[in-house]
Amino acid sequence: MPLYFYRPAKTPCRLCGQGFERWEKAGDPRLTECEKCGQAVSAQLPVSVHTPKQTRKPSVSEAKNAGFTVLKRISSGEYEKQ
Numbered sequence: 001m002p003l004y005f006y007r008p009a010k011t012p013c014r015l016c017g018q019g020f021e022r023w024e025k026a027g028d029p030r031l032t033e034c035e036k037c038g039q040a041v042s043a044q045l046p047v048s049v050h051t052p053k054q055t056r057k058p059s060v061s062e063a064k065n066a067g068f069t070v071l072k073r074i075s076s077g078e079y080e081k082q
């Protein structure tokens with residue numbers, strides 16, 4: 001579930017300050033008004049808190065360190081632990 005950050009049209013808002021964060025399902029409609037003050041808000045891009053963006057494939061040792069079992073493909077349909 002992505003964390004959305006909402007920024008009110010005028011900051012700082014008396015009630016929500018620089019904005020507020022809200023967990024939302026990907027399919028949920030975005031808020032258009034602040035739930036506290038009714039001011040128009042704009043949603044910022046979702047912020048991943050727990051899963052940093054991976055721009056590259058993790059190496060085998062990194063995957064192992066992260067607790068994954070790394071399987072090496074030895075022939076079609078067969079895998080062995082590395």
Ligand SMILES: [Zn+2]
Pocket residue numbers: 008013014015016017034035036037038039
């Ligand atoms: Zn507000």
